[in-house]
Amino acid sequence: MGGNSGKKISLNLKIYRQERKGIKGKMVDYLLTEVSTDMSFLEMLDMLNEKLIKDGEDPVAFDHDCREGICGMCSLMINGEAHGPEKETTTCQLHVRKFRDGQTIVIEPFRAKAFPVLKDLMVDRSALDEIIIAGGFVSLNAGNAPDANATPVPRNNAELAMDAAACVGCGACVASCANASAMLFTSAKISQLALLPQGKVEARKRVLDMVKKMDELGFGNCTNEAECEASCPKGIKITNIARMNREFLTATIAANN
Amino acid sequence: MSSNKLDAKIPEGPIEKKWDNHIFKSKLVNPANKRNYRVIIVGTGLAGASAASTLAELGYNVLAFCIQDSPRRAHSIAAQGGINAAKNYPNDGDSVWRLFYDTVKGGDYRAREANVYRLAQVSNNIIDQCVGQGVPFARDYGGYLDNRSFGGAQVSRTFYARGQTGQQLLLGAYSSMMKEVKSGKIKILARREMVELVKVNNRARGIIARNLTTGELEKYSADAVILATGGYGNAYYLSTNAMASNGSAIYRAYKQGAFFANPCFTQIHPTCIPISGTHQSKLTLMSESLRNDGRIWVSKKKGDTRAPSDIPEEDRDYYLERIYPSFGNLVPRDVASRNAKKVCDDGRGAGASGLSVYLDFKDAIKRDGENVIKEKYGNLFDMYERITDENPYRGPMRIYPAVHYTMGGLWVDYNLMSTIEGLFVLGEANFSDHGANRLGASALMQGLADGYFIIPYTLGNYFASNKFEKINTDNNAFTEAFDKAQKFFNKLMTIKGARSAEDIHKQLGRVMWEYVGMGRNEAGLKKAIAEIPKIREEFWNNLKIPGETNNVNVELEKAGRVADFLEMAELMAMDALERKESCGGHFREEAQTEENEAKRDDANFSHVAAWEYQGDNKTPIRHKEELTFEDVKIAQRSYK
Numbered sequence A: 001m002g003g004n005s006g007k008k009i010s011l012n013l014k015i016y017r018q019e020r021k022g023i024k025g026k027m028v029d030y031l032l033t034e035v036s037t038d039m040s041f042l043e044m045l046d047m048l049n050e051k052l053i054k055d056g057e058d059p060v061a062f063d064h065d066c067r068e069g070i071c072g073m074c075s076l077m078i079n080g081e082a083h084g085p086e087k088e089t090t091t092c093q094l095h096v097r098k099f100r101d102g103q104t105i106v107i108e109p110f111r112a113k114a115f116p117v118l119k120d121l122m123v124d125r126s127a128l129d130e131i132i133i134a135g136g137f138v139s140l141n142a143g144n145a146p147d148a149n150a151t152p153v154p155r156n157n158a159e160l161a162m163d164a165a166a167c168v169g170c171g172a173c174v175a176s177c178a179n180a181s182a183m184l185f186t187s188a189k190i191s192q193l194a195l196l197p198q199g200k201v202e203a204r205k206r207v208l209d210m211v212k213k214m215d216e217l218g219f220g221n222c223t224n225e226a227e228c229e230a231s232c233p234k235g236i237k238i239t240n241i242a243r244m245n246r247e248f249l250t251a252t253i254a255a256n257n
Numbered sequence B: 001m002s003s004n005k006l007d008a009k010i011p012e013g014p015i016e017k018k019w020d021n022h023i024f025k026s027k028l029v030n031p032a033n034k035r036n037y038r039v040i041i042v043g044t045g046l047a048g049a050s051a052a053s054t055l056a057e058l059g060y061n062v063l064a065f066c067i068q069d070s071p072r073r074a075h076s077i078a079a080q081g082g083i084n085a086a087k088n089y090p091n092d093g094d095s096v097w098r099l100f101y102d103t104v105k106g107g108d109y110r111a112r113e114a115n116v117y118r119l120a121q122v123s124n125n126i127i128d129q130c131v132g133q134g135v136p137f138a139r140d141y142g143g144y145l146d147n148r149s150f151g152g153a154q155v156s157r158t159f160y161a162r163g164q165t166g167q168q169l170l171l172g173a174y175s176s177m178m179k180e181v182k183s184g185k186i187k188i189l190a191r192r193e194m195v196e197l198v199k200v201n202n203r204a205r206g207i208i209a210r211n212l213t214t215g216e217l218e219k220y221s222a223d224a225v226i227l228a229t230g231g232y233g234n235a236y237y238l239s240t241n242a243m244a245s246n247g248s249a250i251y252r253a254y255k256q257g258a259f260f261a262n263p264c265f266t267q268i269h270p271t272c273i274p275i276s277g278t279h280q281s282k283l284t285l286m287s288e289s290l291r292n293d294g295r296i297w298v299s300k301k302k303g304d305t306r307a308p309s310d311i312p313e314e315d316r317d318y319y320l321e322r323i324y325p326s327f328g329n330l331v332p333r334d335v336a337s338r339n340a341k342k343v344c345d346d347g348r349g350a351g352a353s354g355l356s357v358y359l360d361f362k363d364a365i366k367r368d369g370e371n372v373i374k375e376k377y378g379n380l381f382d383m384y385e386r387i388t389d390e391n392p393y394r395g396p397m398r399i400y401p402a403v404h405y406t407m408g409g410l411w412v413d414y415n416l417m418s419t420i421e422g423l424f425v426l427g428e429a430n431f432s433d434h435g436a437n438r439l440g441a442s443a444l445m446q447g448l449a450d451g452y453f454i455i456p457y458t459l460g461n462y463f464a465s466n467k468f469e470k471i472n473t474d475n476n477a478f479t480e481a482f483d484k485a486q487k488f489f490n491k492l493m494t495i496k497g498a499r500s501a502e503d504i505h506k507q508l509g510r511v512m513w514e515y516v517g518m519g520r521n522e523a524g525l526k527k528a529i530a531e532i533p534k535i536r537e538e539f540w541n542n543l544k545i546p547g548e549t550n551n552v553n554v555e556l557e558k559a560g561r562v563a564d565f566l567e568m569a570e571l572m573a574m575d576a577l578e579r580k581e582s583c584g585g586h587f588r589e590e591a592q593t594e595e596n597e598a599k600r601d602d603a604n605f606s607h608v609a610a611w612e613y614q615g616d617n618k619t620p621i622r623h624k625e626e627l628t629f630e631d632v633k634i635a636q637r638s639y640k
Helices: A041-054 A126-135 A155-165 A172-176 A183-194 A203-216 A227-231 A239-256 B018-025 B031-036 B046-058 B096-106 B113-133 B165-182 B248-254 B288-292 B319-323 B333-345 B362-368 B370-388 B443-465 B476-494 B501-515 B522-542 B554-578
Strands: A008-017 A026-036 A104-108 A117-119 B038-042 B061-065 B186-189 B192-200 B203-211 B217-221 B224-227 B266-272 B295-299 B357-360 B397-406 B423-425 B607-612 B621-626
Touching: A026 A041, A041 B501, A126 A183, A126 A203, A126 B165, A155 A183, A155 B165, A172 A183, A172 A227, A183 A203, A183 A227, A183 A239, A203 A239, B018 B113, B038 B046, B038 B203, B046 B061, B046 B165, B046 B186, B046 B443, B061 B192, B096 B113, B113 B165, B113 B443, B165 B186, B165 B443, B192 B217, B192 B248, B192 B476, B192 B554, B203 B224, B203 B476, B217 B476, B224 B248, B224 B443, B248 B423, B248 B554, B266 B288, B266 B333, B288 B370, B295 B319, B295 B333, B295 B362, B319 B333, B333 B357, B333 B397, B362 B370, B423 B443, B476 B554, B501 B522, B501 B554, B522 B554, B554 B607
Parallel strands: A008 A104, B038 B061, B038 B224, B061 B186, B224 B423
Antiparallel strands: A008 A026, B192 B203, B203 B217, B266 B397, B295 B357, B357 B397, B607 B621
16 A cells, blocks of 8 residues: 555765855765655655754755645756656655655756755745736725626636636746746736736736746746646646737737837 | 733624724724835735735735745645635525624634624625636636535535635735735735744834844834734644744744733644654645545454455444434534544554544445546545555545644734734634634635735724834844844754754654644643643753854754744643633543533633733733623534
8 A cells, every 4th residue: 555655765866055045056965765655755855854964964955835736835856857757746745656766866956047046955936926026916906896796707718717827836837948938937827817807907018017027037038848838737838828929919019009 | 700901892782783883983094194104914824915915005014024935825825625705696595694603603602703793794805805806716607606515514605716725815815915016015025034023112013033045133113013924733743734834923922922812722624644654744634525425434343454445334334424424424623533533542543553544435436426526526636646645536545634723823802903012913823713613614714804804994093093103123122122032043053952853843743642632631731731841841952953043044943933832832731721621623531421522611611711921931821801692692513
């Protein structure tokens, strides 16, 4: 029975270490033995840290919080893949049983010009908040809203909006893109709001503002490699990027008129 | 008699008019003057984010603090099931009155009537607000909002966004916050942890925060401080809370004079994925909607090591269906949890550890087909398989209860103000609306009610009713609090012992789960009260924190939180010991009926217990706020 297999394996970890922001980092090797295959990937790192603390060494810093795959705080490039090898799964939901005894695992931070490393595997992703600040909202003040059922929304639109809204803002799309583009992230928010009547009023201004901010922050462009879609732990589709491009085009034409 | 230190400030008049009367009688801040006030909000979950955006919309200046890297990550995000409101869209007989009544009853008559009524009243505005923000709630084919029945409610009043309602509501509140960041009214201070509350002339006027990136301590002043930092379930180490969820902000406010109400009221959720080993760092909840179709059972034989598929029907005990024929598997959370513990204590638990029970979909799959079950619960089944490597379509799931929510919290009056003037407490961090047990889909409702629709009125009244001298962080009170915080962290760093904060936290968690968990008795609670100070001593003598203070130092962060849990745990045990009745999530084994059900003692315990700190190693004083029920008829809960 998987849940309590009792199986133990050894792992060769190669982990990126950087003491603080703004300095050079390096890869460091660690051998970890007696790792239960029932552990989550982050529990395996907890185990490593417990060992490092006992040995008087600095533990590896990494971001995480809910450990349920929903908060978007965990990250990590695992053997070159954002969130590791399992499809539509965040790092915190990845388990050691997906790795072989004796396997080498390379663990690096999410890398992008807009995501500076703070320490070890911890990066600053506040640039994603900046994109939302540029326009990822409906300008509704509390108290203004009409009755929730006043405007019916076609079920299909609501479902597509929900698909896009499922983005957890982890930045895997940026980290896995050769151009460090944030288009999947940005387009998910633009799509969600463009698909709903509540978001329509500001749709044109929104797309122009958010795309402009994305460019300013140093995120790259999309060259249709779809690496973002492949690495997304929430299955956000690149059709959202196509929708954003259509919205952008319409808004640009309208602005020029 | 209620303590004279506790004035709940419940407005006069019939219950359905209290809130409207109160709003009308509240003083207003002139629109042009609002920009002269600054508010600190600690925490950006549903309560904190909704308060931040709404207060900024009104024109106040808001400083919003969160420990995560972005306000969007707070643990409200993990709520799956939904949010209640009394819209009565399904035309099935719901009303504000019914939602109010159900919530008071569900809380086992240990909540304040007037607060709960107001919660039910504003519930409908919340849904309007969220839809307006673009929250993609589930809809029917006509395009109207879909509702489901949840947590044993007799009406369908729960709005949901797939299994991700908390996430979608939080992203809605977060987007409203971002709108106000753009307008310049909110400043986000992410990766910062409040370490001290600062009082000037007995009013809350600021905080000291630790910048988790640089390690620096920072001073912030304001005209009021709002704590919306969630619950303290991680006192048990293992819970469904996020790893960084902690009780430090409310506990440090408690040490400054904010009373802590009903600290022992903890909700233990029945449908969590069981523990797989000592490496376990947290527990994962699965929506209780699973109990709508899953049947819960264990073997009739003690120590049965057979695989579930080898246990024939006649050897299975569907114990909830047997004991509670009318509610069966849908009994409330506390009843389901307690019975799971009972059969496991009896030696009939499932799995290698014996600490789980089966949740079986065999009959539902046979009745409705695998596709129907997949449509309803597919994402939960996938999650279960990812974590346990067991396929729940082929064999039963295994579940076990886990600490999930804390109904207790800082005592607040009707205005959501604590016993410290100018310190307001919202959401799970306060004690106010759920009594001794919270109903499903009510946490999201309360967090957003507090933030969007209550604090904007009551905070304005506080500002308009008082004069505020201008202060800044040069004030002595800030220097003192700063020095105190610095000493605290230096002390932690200089212990240089042998054990990690995590390791000691696990030790505390085991004592809490054993003696202050699902079943509590006098001997066990006394044992916990004797054990906890020993662990605390071990912590202060044998803790090891590598690294330095002036950098990212996750171990130092954890240690600060564990230091507080080690004191708070004792308070929880003391409160549980004093409350010699069973009510809601608090089950005192001495107080049960002949049929082993919880036995409330209304004559002696129909009150809120609010604890006042007296200093280190001194016994705090237990104050009482008597609860009176004028509109709800008190009855013993029965689910047979």
